Amino acid sequence: VxxxxxxxxxxxxxxxxxxxxxxxxxxxxxxxxxxxxxxxxxxxxxxxxxxxxxxxxxxxxxxxxxxxxxxxxxxxxxxxxxxxxxxxxEELVKPAEEERAAAAVAVAQAPVVTGTKIYVNISIPDVAEKIAKETQADGVGLLRAEHLMLSVGKHPRLLIEEGGEQKMIDAFAEGIRQVAQAFYPKPVVYRFLDFKPDEFLSLPGGEKYEKEAGHVGPNPLIGYRGAFRYIKEPDIFRLECRAIKKVREEYGLKNVWVMVPFVRRVEEFVQAKKIMEEEGLKQGPDFKVWIMVEVPSTVLLIDKFVEAGIDGVSFGTNDLTMLILGIDRDDAAVQEIYDERNLAVRRAISHVIRVCKKHGVTTSVCGQAPSNYPEMVEFFIREGATSISVNPDKVIETRNLVASIERKLMLEELANLRKRLDNLERGRRPEDGSLDWAPELD
CATH class of the missing domain: 3.50.30.10 (Phosphohistidine domain)
Structure with a gap:
């Protein structure tokens, strides 16, 4: 089809x-x-x-x-x-009962304790309760908003034109509530709407407010999207803010935080945060504001974003890899050289984590890299990321992997400490060598 x-x-x-x-x-x-x-x-x-x-x-x-x-x-x-x-x-078609039994065994085991938080990525609120029970994740590192827009069934600009603002607020609030309640009191990081202009053309109003409005450019992945849209169309962004406020205040689910996607300039973040504050969403101990790190300019200006007041960052390795390597991530013809493990990508991530650690800013990752490559999990742990968010099918596996990596790092630290103590002890020995081991006894 x-x-x-x-x-x-x-x-x-x-x-x-x-x-x-x-x-x-x-x-x-x-x-x-x-x-x-x-x-x-x-x-x-x-x-x-x-x-x-x-x-x-x-x-x-x-x-x-x-x-x-x-x-x-x-x-x-x-x-x-x-x-x-x-x-x-037949040998490839597993009965559904076997799959369910395997999942039940995994859930029955007590979750492994890790220093690094293991979060889960969620797109569809209906499956949140099931995912929360099966994965026992430490929270939601990425709650995507795009599918909430689909549940409304119309382009947001058309809704506003028809006076249906409350319909969008209520629909978004209900979807966010489902997820926040399923994981309460664990944090749920809601990523504000980041639909590309070509993704909702089939919605009523899509053709008029995207194509006819001139928003659909030659490459929507780097076009009219992310934080830039919030500044250009603040009335739509305000509806999302009101939905978040409703979940936090009316439903009492204070575990909902927010994340601003595809931020190109510091000014965009500052203006978006100002709109949030005008809608009653003020940063505090129980309300954190993160940004996605997906654009090279965000990497180079991370110190300025810290100064602007971010509470945390989450690496969107999908777009970050695309933009650092200059590869369209949806183009099958160049997939063989699309690789999140590329040294240029890792250097960018390492720089951001170092700056954030220095200033006490949380660092996470919600792109596909940790789900696809176990070695990237070790890279993030060694660099000092505070959490890792993966697909639902990878949470338990990633938690076990992180636990083993953390144990390995502790053993390495103990070995280094022993080495330093040995060097210190040698420095205290008499210079005449009277305490050295007799060679003839070796």
């Missing part, structure tokens, strides 16, 4: 969804799918991220799946190896 409208007519529960690329409009149909296959995209594209949260097998960047796979035929999708088989391959 090639559009959400076509999917609405054709897809049935358990079908394999085969399309070119997904965006937030596809989520209702992705939830019905037994597996997902896309022609385009890489490991950090929409389909890859959401399918992991939903626990659905997914293969992205297949290039010609829409041409080769036929409606009505039976296929087996092996997402672990990236292979699609014609027909049903």
């Amino acid at each position: 090639f559009s959400p409208e076509e999917a609405a007519k054709e897809i049935q529960k358990g079908d394999i969804l085969v399309t070119k690329m997904t965006n937030p409009d596809w989520v209702p149909y992705m939830r019905l799918a037994g597996a997902i296959v896309t022609d385009e995209g890489g490991m950090t594209c929409h389909a890859a991220i959401v399918s992991r949260e939903l626990g659905i097998p997914c293969i992205v960047g297949a290039r010609e799946a829409t041409k080769l796979m036929k409606s009505g035929e039976t296929y087996t999708v092996d997402a672990r190896s990236g292979v699609i088989y014609e027909g049903r391959v």
Whole structure:
């Protein structure tokens, strides 16, 4: 299928969804799918991220799946190896009961204690309670807002034009409440709306307020998005702020913090924070304001952002890698050189963490790097990140990995301490060598 409208007519529960690329409009149909296959995209594209949260097998960047796979035929999708088989391959089709039993065993174990907080990324509020119980995560390091916008069903500018501001406030507040309540009193970091102008064209009002308004540029990933939109359209941003205030004050869920995405300039953060304060959201011990570190300018100006009053940062390694390496993360043709482990990316992250540690600013990561590469988990721990936020299917695995890394670091510190003590002790020995071991006894 090639559009959400076509999917609405054709897809049935358990079908394999085969399309070119997904965006937030596809989520209702992705939830019905037994597996997902896309022609385009890489490991950090929409389909890859959401399918992991939903626990659905997914293969992205297949290039010609829409041409080769036929409606009505039976296929087996092996997402672990990236292979699609014609027909049903029994040894690859695990009964759902086995999967549930394995999850139950994992949950029954007491969570491993780590010094580093292990958070979880969430897009869909409906699954928050299930994720909270199954993962026992220390909180939510990234609550995406884009799917809340879909639940409203209209472009926010059209809602305002029709006088439906309260509808958006209530819908967002309800979604945030579901997540905050499921994880209470653990923190939930809500990322303000960061939809790219091409992602909601299918919503009523999308064509008028995005395409006709001139917001859809040649590359939406680096276009009209993030904090810049809040400054240009503060009335929409204020509706989100009011939803947050409603959750915190009316529902009493003070564990909701906020995060400003795709911040290019310090001025954008300062203006966004000013709007928050005007809407009654003031920084304090129980209300933290973070920013996403996704743009090289944020890396280079991190000291200025600290001065501007950020409480924390979270690395969006997907976009940060794209912009440092100059690679479109959704372009399958260049995925072989898209790598969050690149030295340039690691140097940028290391610099930000060092500056933040010096000033007592929290550092986290919510991009896909820790979920995809265990060695990046060790990198973040060694650099001193205070938390790591991963996909739901990686929380338990990451917690165990972090615990082992922290133990290794403690042993290394003990070895270094012993070495320093030995050197100090040697420095106190008599210079005549009277206490040295006799060579003939070696």
